[in-house]
Amino acid sequence: MIVWETNGPIPENSAMDSDAGLFVRRDPQQPGPDLMFHFYQIPFTDNPERLGYERPAHGVSMTPNIPKPRSRGRLHLTSADPAVKPALDFRYFTDEDDYDGRTLVDGIKIAREIAGAEPLAGWLKREVCPGPAVTDDEELGAYARQVAHTVYHPAGTCRMGDLSDERAVVDPELRVRGLDGIRIADASVFPTMPAVNPMIAVLMVGEKAADLIGGGA
16 A cells, blocks of 8 residues: 555545545556556555554555455365364465566556646645655565555355366356255355456356256256
8 A cells, every 4th residue: 555645634525435446457468457456535554554654644545456366375174163264374475476566566656656647646745655765666565565455355265167177166057066955156156366346246146146046057
């Protein structure tokens, strides 16, 4: 996240403090966006404060997101008792070529370009974090890793696939392989991560499941 102090309070016209978003396709060879932003009309400093940054009285924030992360987490059963929660390790920034880390570095640079243009520039007093002195990729990458946080959209732990996919948990009809009478209809069946917040895709999976069940598939 990148935070600026503003020249006074922001007008109270926001429904949820984050009413704007931005999608960027950095690589023209990719079919869709590979960088996503939320724009907050508040100084979003929860994580930076742990590093010693101070929250300004008035401010705005941009939060570059990695919509198609290449790091892969792990889910482990810890007991045969289904009431015991599994262990989840997100394994952030573990992709071999550091694609995820580089995405956030690019995100901070693009956020600064946006902040330097009018009309936004006229609202901004100073960059609070990471701060204008943090400029090279190594420093930006270190900062990004320390303040990064999940946006609570884990997916793909029970991914869907055809019979040739040995790691697929459900088949194309959302049926759990090896079990009868049970389907999964949530974000866990995604074979790949969607580039946007997954709510709409989850609703579509639920509607498809209803059609499958109603049709006797």
